[in-house]
Amino acid sequence: MLIVGEWKAQIALVRGTLDNSTIEALGFNRAIKQTETIDDQEALIFLADDRAEELAKKSDDDAKDFMSVAMGKKTPLEPLLDDWILSISHLKPKTRVMFRSDAESLVKRFKHAENLTKRAVRIWVNELTLEKSSGTVKKLLTACSSFWKFLQSRDYVDIEKESPFHGFKFKSDGIHYKPFDPEDVVKLVELADVDDKPLA
Numbered sequence: 001m002l003i004v005g006e007w008k009a010q011i012a013l014v015r016g017t018l019d020n021s022t023i024e025a026l027g028f029n030r031a032i033k034q035t036e037t038i039d040d041q042e043a044l045i046f047l048a049d050d051r052a053e054e055l056a057k058k059s060d061d062d063a064k065d066f067m068s069v070a071m072g073k074k075t076p077l078e079p080l081l082d083d084w085i086l087s088i089s090h091l092k093p094k095t096r097v098m099f100r101s102d103a104e105s106l107v108k109r110f111k112h113a114e115n116l117t118k119r120a121v122r123i124w125v126n127e128l129t130l131e132k133s134s135g136t137v138k139k140l141l142t143a144c145s146s147f148w149k150f151l152q153s154r155d156y157v158d159i160e161k162e163s164p165f166h167g168f169k170f171k172s173d174g175i176h177y178k179p180f181d182p183e184d185v186v187k188l189v190e191l192a193d194v195d196d197k198p199l200a
Contacts, residue, residue, distance in 0.1 A: 045070075116164050
């Protein structure tokens with residue numbers, strides 16, 4: 001078991017090398033979960049609170065986010081991408097690169113694991129189908145499903161929770177076009193009437 005002083009040293013190392021408050025907060029979260037005594041947990045929470053006060057000098061929102069992550073109330077997704085990619089090293093390098101790119105699209109839309117609800121993901125997928133082919137969206141969902149399984153395997157999301165990336169159906173043609181806006185339809189009709197010659 002690591003004593004609080006050792007945890008403090010490791011957290012300081014993370015802060016110094018990564019300069020990332022989110023990574024640091026995850027470090028506090030892991031440390032708090034792994035300590036075996038109430039006294040150690042309280043000491044680490046005290047250290048996390050001190051760090052949050054430092055962040056609050058620049059941004060109250062950053063300080064609140066830091067404590068939410070440190071206390072396990074929020075799980076940021078972006079810092080977990082590297083560990084996930086390492087966990088799927090059995091896949092071909094090209095596949096891992098594609099998976100990473102697709103997951104980055106997910107993380108850009110959903111900052112925390114707690115935001116990955118069925119409804120929110122469905123809205124996102126519906127938006128994607130207006131811009132991309134169904135085949136492209138299916139590949140993206142495959143990557144996201146893999147990331148979701150990783151989150152479950154690390155206890156970041158409930159192992160019993162149904163994947164929000166399953167259950168989608170797509171048209172077999174695999175192509176989706178954005179519908180014309182009413183104004184565009186009017187313009188097209190007007191253009192068609194200009195110098196329109198009757199067919200022979």
